[in-house]
Amino acid sequence: MARVSGRDHDGDGSRATPARRVAVDGVSKTYAGDDGPVHALADVSFDVTDGEFVCIVGPSGCGKTTLFRIIAGLEEATDGEVSLSGDPVDGPSRDLGIVFQEYHLFPWRTVRGNVGFGLEQTDMDESERADRVDELIDLVGLDGFTNSYPPQLSGGMKQRVALARALAVDPELLLMDEPFGAVDAQTRAMLHEELLEVWEATRKTVLFVTHDVEEAVTLADRVVVMAADPGRVREVVDVGLDRPRERTDPGFAEYVERIRGLIGE
Structure with a gap:
C-alpha cells in the first residue's frame, strides 16, 4: 500500500504541484530565564504540503514540544509566523486536531462519548453526529468497545480513541506529539500500521x-531534523521508501543512520 501523499497526478499523467497546507516561517521563541534570555527556537522554517506525513525529530532540548505548541496555537512565537492554508495560526482551532502522549480522555464518558465530544459543539444534528462517531470508531478498529469507559481500555486502545476524537471535526491538520511514547514496542508497531491505514483513508x-x-x-514522507541550543532546523530529509516499510530493509537502516548522524552532529 505505497503512496506518496500530497503528490497526486494531474489527468495528463504529470505530477500536480502540491498545495502548501502548513507554513512555518522564521519562528523563534525566547523565554526569560534566571540568568538571562533563553533562546528555545531560532528562525525555524519549513512547509508541509497537503496530505503529507511529516515527522519532527531532534535531541532533547531542541524545542520540539515548544514548536509543536506554537503550531497548535497553544503558545505564541516571539518572532515569525505559522500559517494553516494561508491563514495565521493565532490560537486553538477546529482546523487543528491534536493528539498528545497523554490520552486526555474523559473517564466518565464512554468511547462513543469521547469520540463525539467535539461534535457536540457544532451545528451537526444528532443523527449525523451518531453516524460520524460510528464511522470513526470503525475506522480506528474499536467496534465492540463503543460503550466501554477509558479505565476498561488498554493504552493502545485509549490512543485510538484520542485519534478518532481528533479526527471527528474533520480538521485540516492532525498534530501528534509523541502519541505512542507510553505504549510497549509491540503495541507501538501495531499502532504505526493502524495510523498509516487511517492516514491513507x-x-x-x-x-x-x-x-x-x-x-x-x-x-514519514519527510523528516524535519532539528538541532539544539537554540532549536533550529538542521536538515529536512525526504524518505524515498515505498510503504509498507520493513526495519530489516538496508534502505531503512541507511535513513535511520543518516538521521541519527544529523542529530549527533
Whole structure:
C-alpha cells in the first residue's frame, strides 16, 4: 500500500504541484530565564504540503514540544509566523486536531462519548453526529468497545480513541506529539500500521513529533531534523521508501543512520 501523499497526478499523467497546507516561517521563541534570555527556537522554517506525513525529530532540548505548541496555537512565537492554508495560526482551532502522549480522555464518558465530544459543539444534528462517531470508531478498529469507559481500555486502545476524537471535526491538520511514547514496542508497531491505514483513508495532513528515529522513518514522507541550543532546523530529509516499510530493509537502516548522524552532529 505505497503512496506518496500530497503528490497526486494531474489527468495528463504529470505530477500536480502540491498545495502548501502548513507554513512555518522564521519562528523563534525566547523565554526569560534566571540568568538571562533563553533562546528555545531560532528562525525555524519549513512547509508541509497537503496530505503529507511529516515527522519532527531532534535531541532533547531542541524545542520540539515548544514548536509543536506554537503550531497548535497553544503558545505564541516571539518572532515569525505559522500559517494553516494561508491563514495565521493565532490560537486553538477546529482546523487543528491534536493528539498528545497523554490520552486526555474523559473517564466518565464512554468511547462513543469521547469520540463525539467535539461534535457536540457544532451545528451537526444528532443523527449525523451518531453516524460520524460510528464511522470513526470503525475506522480506528474499536467496534465492540463503543460503550466501554477509558479505565476498561488498554493504552493502545485509549490512543485510538484520542485519534478518532481528533479526527471527528474533520480538521485540516492532525498534530501528534509523541502519541505512542507510553505504549510497549509491540503495541507501538501495531499502532504505526493502524495510523498509516487511517492516514491513507482520510488523506489528512499529519505533523508528528517523536524522539524515535525509527518511528519517524517508518511513518514519514519527510523528516524535519532539528538541532539544539537554540532549536533550529538542521536538515529536512525526504524518505524515498515505498510503504509498507520493513526495519530489516538496508534502505531503512541507511535513513535511520543518516538521521541519527544529523542529530549527533
